[in-house]
Amino acid sequence: MDEEGETILFYSVNETFVCWNFDDCPVPVDTDLGSIVDNFEHALHQMGFEGRMSINVDCKKLNSNEEALFKAGRIFYLPYTTQDYRKFGTRPTLDMTFYMLSVLRETAPILANLAVVVKPNIDPGSELHRVLHCLKSRGHNVLLVELPPDEKCLFSVDSLLKNSRFLGGGKPRAKKELTPEEMREMQRPYDSEEEEEEDGSYDVSDLSNQKMLDFSERIKHVKGPRTVVFWDAIDCPFPLCFSPEQIFQKIKSVLMKKGTNDNITIWAYVDERSWRDKCLGNKTWDSRIYFLPAGDRRVRMLNDMFLQSRDAPLHHCPGLLILVSNHFSGDPFYMELFEDMQHKNYHPFLIIPREHSNISESPDEWPLSLFNRPRKSSQGPLPKKPKLDAA
Numbered sequence: 312m313d314e315e316g317e318t319i320l321f322y323s324v325n326e327t328f329v330c331w332n333f334d335d336c337p338v339p340v341d342t343d344l345g346s347i348v349d350n351f352e353h354a355l356h357q358m359g360f361e362g363r364m365s366i367n368v369d370c371k372k373l374n375s376n377e378e379a380l381f382k383a384g385r386i387f388y389l390p391y392t393t394q395d396y397r398k399f400g401t402r403p404t405l406d407m408t409f410y411m412l413s414v415l416r417e418t419a420p421i422l423a424n425l426a427v428v429v430k431p432n433i434d435p436g437s438e439l440h441r442v443l444h445c446l447k448s449r450g451h452n453v454l455l456v457e458l459p460p461d462e463k464c465l466f467s468v469d470s471l472l473k474n475s476r477f478l479g480g481g482k483p484r485a486k487k488e489l490t491p492e493e494m495r496e497m498q499r500p501y502d503s504e505e506e507e508e509e510d511g512s513y514d515v516s517d518l519s520n521q522k523m524l525d526f527s528e529r530i531k532h533v534k535g536p537r538t539v540v541f542w543d544a545i546d547c548p549f550p551l552c553f554s555p556e557q558i559f560q561k562i563k564s565v566l567m568k569k570g571t572n573d574n575i576t577i578w579a580y581v582d583e584r585s586w587r588d589k590c591l592g593n594k595t596w597d598s599r600i601y602f603l604p605a606g607d608r609r610v611r612m613l614n615d616m617f618l619q620s621r622d623a624p625l626h627h628c629p630g631l632l633i634l635v636s637n638h639f640s641g642d643p644f645y646m647e648l649f650e651d652m653q654h655k656n657y658h659p660f661l662i663i664p665r666e667h668s669n670i671s672e673s674p675d676e677w678p679l680s681l682f683n684r685p686r687k688s689s690q691g692p693l694p695k696k697p698k699l700d701a702a
Contacts, residue, residue, distance in 0.1 A: 327454075360426075411443075422451055443478055445527060545581065
């Protein structure tokens with residue numbers, strides 16, 4: 312790994328998205344934001360980022376100067392990508408990590424660059440840290456613009472050059488000459504689009520099931536139609552008497568009786584303190600159920616759903632996405648993005664555990680009650696098994 316201060320010769324003609332949360336990292340008082348935008352462009356060019364650049368802002372509310380720059384097209388306000396903000400001006404609730412995933416996906420198959428304005432020493436347990444590493448593992452160049460802790464960051468060109476480094480280390484500086492091979496590499500498309508099979512999935516039948524798929528790197532799915540389940544195990548705990556294998560088989564049995572396909576993958580978000588010794592860490596069972604630390608679980612579950620649909624896009628083979636959570640319903644932003652999964656060929660299906668809390672159920676019957684009562688879905692009841700030739 313490169314040392315943080317080591318200079319790396321770098322060149323990219325791909326687009327660069329600068330993401331900046333004004334609430335966490337405010338613009339200095341009495342500083343002209345328009346000049347900062349210009350300084351970012353000049354500094355990025357000196358670092359080898361030669362493609363288009365955009366400043367993408369997240370905050371609860373823009374001030375008058377920021378609003379003027381947004382209307383002039385100098386900066387982009389990330390909540391504007393949602394219908395609820397555009398129509399009603401609702402105070403946004405989404406985390407900037409989702410916006411980062413979203414804007415980078417829009418440039419596929421080209422791998423865009425990401426620059427993020429951050430405080431130094433990002434918490435390694437934070438969702439920001441996790442998502443940045445997820446993006447790096449998928450081939451994106453990730454640049455950290457770190458605000459100096461003990462001095463005022465003026466956001467001058469010199470200050471930006473001084474305080475910027477790649478995730479993992481190394482300070483980029485423009486490479487003056489490129490070989491023809493390097494030029495071709497700059498336009499290398501996103502691997503999952505390049506390798507995508509005709510039915511929009513992958514044949515990974517030879518891969519081991521012993522790996523804990525936690526989205527830290529790209530995930531491949533078996534060929535054919537699929538059902539993916541994202542389960543909030545804090546809102547809807549699993550019976551303690553069941554092993555991971557039994558939990559998976561019980562859920563799979565109910566889903567197949569409802570007519571879904573048998574290609575099922577489950578991600579369960581659990582309390583790290585109580586599940587660490589039982590299921591987190593090394594995977595010792597064969598079934599495709601994966602236990603992940605919940606953290607800020609609503610934020611993480613949305614990000615993971617988006618990563619899953621990005622890693623294994625469906626174009627010719629429809630799928631089913633089941634979400635078991637109390638924390639999406641009632642929030643227009645999260646519900647909009649969950650329901651938007653239908654445009655990625657995943658039929659979105661929400662189960663709200665608190666609506667079933669008054670039902671007593673023996674372990675032998677579990678989880679029948681969750682799937683037998685009315686469910687929240689914008690497209691009616693649980694769909695039958697998708698057909699391979701569906702559009």
